[in-house]
Amino acid sequence: MKRPLRKVAWFLGALAVVAVILVIVLIIQFLKPTPPPPGPPTTSPPSSSPQRPKAQSADCPDVLVVSVPGTWESKPNDDPYRPAANPRSLMLRVTKVLQDRFPQARAEVYTVPYLAQFRNPTVLTDRQRDYNDSRAQGKRRTVAEIRETNEKCPLTTYVLMGFSQGAVIVGDIASDIGNGRGPIAERDQDLVLGVGLIADGRRQAGGQHDVGPVPPGVGAEIALGGFGSLVGGITMTGARPGGFGDLKDRTYTICAPGDLICDSPTAANGLGAVGQLAGAVNNPVHAMYATKRYWSIDGRSATQWMLGWSSRLIEQAPHPKHS
Numbered sequence: 001m002k003r004p005l006r007k008v009a010w011f012l013g014a015l016a017v018v019a020v021i022l023v024i025v026l027i028i029q030f031l032k033p034t035p036p037p038p039g040p041p042t043t044s045p046p047s048s049s050p051q052r053p054k055a056q057s058a059d060c061p062d063v064l065v066v067s068v069p070g071t072w073e074s075k076p077n078d079d080p081y082r083p084a085a086n087p088r089s090l091m092l093r094v095t096k097v098l099q100d101r102f103p104q105a106r107a108e109v110y111t112v113p114y115l116a117q118f119r120n121p122t123v124l125t126d127r128q129r130d131y132n133d134s135r136a137q138g139k140r141r142t143v144a145e146i147r148e149t150n151e152k153c154p155l156t157t158y159v160l161m162g163f164s165q166g167a168v169i170v171g172d173i174a175s176d177i178g179n180g181r182g183p184i185a186e187r188d189q190d191l192v193l194g195v196g197l198i199a200d201g202r203r204q205a206g207g208q209h210d211v212g213p214v215p216p217g218v219g220a221e222i223a224l225g226g227f228g229s230l231v232g233g234i235t236m237t238g239a240r241p242g243g244f245g246d247l248k249d250r251t252y253t254i255c256a257p258g259d260l261i262c263d264s265p266t267a268a269n270g271l272g273a274v275g276q277l278a279g280a281v282n283n284p285v286h287a288m289y290a291t292k293r294y295w296s297i298d299g300r301s302a303t304q305w306m307l308g309w310s311s312r313l314i315e316q317a318p319h320p321k322h323s
Contacts, residue, residue: 052154055321060153061108063193063317065098065310067091068112068142070164070199076137078113080145085113090163090198093290093303098310107159107314110145114138116165119233130233131165138169146173147183150191155320159313161196161306164261164286168201168221171240171251178245193313195244195251196306198289203262207243208251211305212297215255215263223264252309254302256295259285 068074073089083092095109115134120126149156162170173183174195180186197203203219217223225238244251255262260283285294289302297305 055323056153056155058322060149060156060320060322061105062319063107063157063159063314064146064149064153065095065107065109065159065161065314066112066142066145066170067095067109068114068138068162068166068169069116070162070166071116071118071134073163073166074112074114074116076113076115078111080110080113083111083113085116090290090303091161091166094161094307094310097307098314101311102314112138112142112145112166112169114141118165132233132235135165135169138166139172142169142173143183150184150188154188155318157191157193157317159193159196159310161198161310163198163289164201167197167199167253167262168219170195171197171200171202171244174247174251175240175242175244178247178251179242180245189246192247192250193317194309195247196309197251197253198302198306199255199259199262199286200253201261202237202240203253203255204239204243207240208248208253211252211254212295213257215257215259217260217263217265219262220260220264254289254295254305256285256289256302258294259283261286 069083069086069089069091073086073091074083075085078085083089091111095111098107099109114137115129116138117128117134118131119128146158160170160174162168174192176182177184177189177192184191195208197208201219201221204222205214205216205218221236222239224236253262257263288294292299292301295302300308
């Protein structure tokens with residue numbers, strides 16, 4: 001065969017091989033399953049917070065007033081709507097008047113029933129329950145009432161108040177709400193109209209609105225915070241993490257100078273100071289906030305001021321629709 005014919009034959013043979021390869025590739029592509037169309041992105045956009053309803057149940061109050069009594073002013077089985085465990089309870093001077101002043105549909109008053117005890121570790125014959133147990137029960141019950149109300153009545157607003165051990169409990173819950181730790185959602189912080197504390201054992205001057213005379217000390221739990229749980233059952237927890245957070249401007253505290261519960265110097269002797277703290281509950285300064293003897297402002301006692309403050313909050317509170 002001549003050389004040109006050989007070149008043509010070689011070229012045609014190579015072309016045939018390429019053609020066969022192309023056919024095979026096309027057959028493979030044709031038989032290959034077609035991938036499904038791309039789906040939606042795997043990362044979903046952040047969900048928006050659910051909107052509040054425009055109305056709530058007819059049996060929901062416009063405002064829920066939650067009051068936590070002080071040491072020896074309550075019992076676990078007391079009636080939260082007609083408390084009678086201690087008729088001389090300081091907070092009753094406020095809450096009873098509120099109940100008479102406002103219909104229940106406008107302002108429902110709930111007085112938290114709990115142990116309200118504080119065992120003195122320096123008195124061997126003291127058979128009361130430990131402060132830790134009492135305080136924990138008071139907080140659980142207060143949290144439960146607020147959470148249940150918020151779930152059932154999403155438009156109800158709140159006025160929170162407490163005295164002594166009750167002020168510690170209310171202050172701790174207000175701190176949780178203001179710092180997004182519950183018991184209501186962070187978006188519902190605006191439902192808390194105000195927090196009123198008398199003789200708060202975790203008081204820090206400047207951490208909230210200090211009403212009237214501002215004593216130089218701090219709450220006993222802060223003064224003794226360095227000793228922690230030196231005495232079993234009585235844990236001094238120090239300052240509140242984050243203070244009152246977003247509720248700082250709505251929180252008001254009253255502390256009479258010389259009341260060791262809320263106006264304590266830094267302690268050097270832990271055990272002695274704890275015993276002194278237990279005895280401070282009986283101190284006249286701590287026990288007489290219903291009088292003007294140790295604390296007053298504009299001619300009003302602490303309970304009179306708290307009554308006026310809470311009444312204004314209720315009067316100015318929203319009027320949600322009911323279904």
